[in-house]
Amino acid sequence: MTDEFRLTLAQLNPVVGDLDGNAKLAREAWGEARSAGAGMIAFTEMFITGYQIQDLVMKPAFAAAAMDTIERLAVECADGPAIGIGGPYAVEGKLYNAYWILEGGRVAARVLKHRLPNKEVFDEVRIYDSGPITGPYRVGPIRIGTPICEDAWTGDVAEAMAESGAEILLVPNGSPYHRGKFDTRLSLMVARTIETGLSSIYLNMVGGQDDQVFDGASFVLNPGGVLTHQMPAFDSALAHVDLVRTEAGWRAKDGEKSKLPDAWEQDYHAMVVGLRDYCGKSGFGKVLLGLSGGIDSAIVATIAADALGPDNVRCVMLPSEYTSKASLDDAAAVARNLGCRLDEVGIEGPRKAVTEALAHLFEGREPDLTEENIQSRLRGLSLMAISNKFGEMLLTTGNKSEVAVGYATIYGDMAGGYNPIKDLYKTRVFETCRWRNANHRDWMLGPSGEVIPPGVIDKPPTAELRADQRDDESLPPYEVLDVLLEELIDNEASVAEIVAKGFDRDMVKKVEALIYASEYKRMQSAPGPRLTRRSFWLDRRYPIVNRWRDPS
Template structure:
């Protein structure tokens, strides 16, 4: 009688630092796996601590508590399926990213991560030592090889495991989302199954942590690359994967093939879920934001309503003498469409008072950007006051185009605790608004239908800090600016390569200069959802003081 191995995988959402809470999730998943008749429940990489911990894991009291809790789990989960769980391990004075296998009340295997990622958002060489390649372990009839995340992104570890007797590869991950990441994961894992001739189960973590989003979308492949199981993205669940013995070796039995969303939905859900988790994990339930009547703040309001429910989104219109009637109406239309509370706090009188106080010191100096920024900073002061008084986290609303070139006021409209559109270029802001107007999903807590009027999306963008101001008075048109930024920031191309695409050299040099001189603003900006491989913060780390310019 051919044997079947039942592997449950917990696509779950831990909280960094919540060792007890994460252990409780592990026990609940183990109980579910037991009810399913599973032989083993696998949990993601570094699950007991949450991921990524950054330097928190270096604190001896922290990693000692995590290791101790895993050892206690072995006893708690003795009577039932084996448990695989990620966590830290200390041996010979070195700290490792490890994967523990618990069975019968004991730690029966311990796998140490061999390849440590040290690019993009990862800095594991700073935190951990590289372990030796660990051999497979046996659970029941099956010899399982476990490359931990990065170990499976190159051929060496998987091939070694196959050579020493592994019959299936089980890969626990903390793989953060970026646009089109699912396609990349599958492409790489198909390479592993073709090289080794072994089936592979890929388990990914779920949930938001600071700027990063772990989107789940776990899957299983058979040799040759055939997709046998696909769990849904962005859904917490325990899935059961059956691996059967055949004449050709162990093979994953055909199971659920959940459809995965397209690029626009994936990006939008990442923004919603990271905000939702950032709030939940930091202890907030309500947000406040300045709703200007422009497209950026409108989109942030919709994301917030979808993440938290409209009743938990407090919109504030802060008009000055330069605010148009159209902007007042457009802000009201968004709040009304969402069902969010909207208050109006005029700033003309406070602005006049500040100007009067500064008048003696500004005597003889012509009005300039300083006076414009006073308006933005007054708005920041008032919004932060409301945030403090009402216990509502302030959201900031600058898009990636503005963040890149510094077209934002530090201590003004940049004030806030989180920015869900920080990695979304302005041209994608427009398209995301259009997408949301015609798409609604059950996970969205905001209303269906057109929530951002087309006139808000189509009107010329303006900060409205002076008479008849338009963004294009200071910046190239956004379709041009965003392409230049994509080449300079996302693709790291040279000035000459950008000019060769047909852009004016003086414009490109101006944009390049704005990127570098705005580094100090980004250094002090709120965290925000990572959507690309070149998001500002951990993906792109530049000095604040920097005189280099491309003279090519």
């Protein structure tokens, strides 16, 4: 009996809905696996359709087309290694998240996902039917158990597969990034290897899809939690895992181990990949943004340059009479350091025209937030006009702190197709700028060095919509505000719990009121990459109209 088996892991970036393109990716990787002498190549969860596909998979014509694509792939790849690939399976009025095993020109087996996640960004209970726990399938000399993603997050599915004869565990995933996810996955899979005594292969996809970024970082464990392979984070890659039969069972030989990045690099890489794929998969090659001279637009411009290259980023300065010379100089410095184009479109004339047009209605009323927002909306109008004329996607630049409390103008500075820093609190924006100035990686297309001037990072934040305006006039200092936001949003803490930590109750209640009152803005805001477990959109779903406030 053969005592060795090579399994190729395909950590790739499928595109949602691109059935033919994903099949082409699979065929190309299969060809490499065949050249490498593999007995099987494994792809990730729902690879043929891309992931997450949400309600698209519930469309019968789409599910049928996906299954037909998999069956054609089996025929086209008959002479070579077996294929494990994720895709839907619709039968007898039921729809399953399935893993298809293709060998010898036919569908040799299917594994149906048993545990359906219904938390955070996942709604699989409303989309799929739960399949029975599926036993192992044989490829060559080895019997493989395949818990699909969530099936491996608890012990029952893996244990049942081991008890029914599985000799290794192959776990295909569509596991999106959030801060701290690497350690969570590793600890869970260590638990599975300890419980079953089997070598375990954790295979995750890469790439951005809407607000989610899949970070790869696939790995292989032998029993006892011994790491034998670590694939890179965020990058497409193939890995050939050589398994050998021992007296204790099948074990993976030691292989390449990529170094995983720290939390700051993980977040930054996620923002770059999220923007790069959002543009690439939606057909945009170029972007533009309003460059104010402030820190938020500076980091967004830097992320855009790193994602798409400086030549594909247009920065636009839109000064009014309240814009300081320092802001003009800072914006110019950021664009110059990055190598991006910088245009200037003044809004003072249009602002005066709008003010005059409304004067007969506003007569007798003092200027207030209305006039400030006119400036922001004129900037949004101008930027959208440039976007339409040149086919460049507009990026919006509000950080999570501003998005949380509604410190942004709807149809103004919130206008845009994507927000790279939507899930990044302001205090983390400061540190991310410092990190990027001190670090450069080969996946960054922008220049190295101090691209964001220290003066941009250190100056007091201001919207410059009136004379001498500062953010801390209407908001608590960001180092305080962000702690309150993390408690109220990320931790769902009560007002009483936060007050017990030493915060002023009136301040906490003010922030709580701002969060609830701005829900309607967030419902209309641009998507952005998910960095935390409580990002705005699918992670946190609150009603727009809501009169409840915490009485504690």
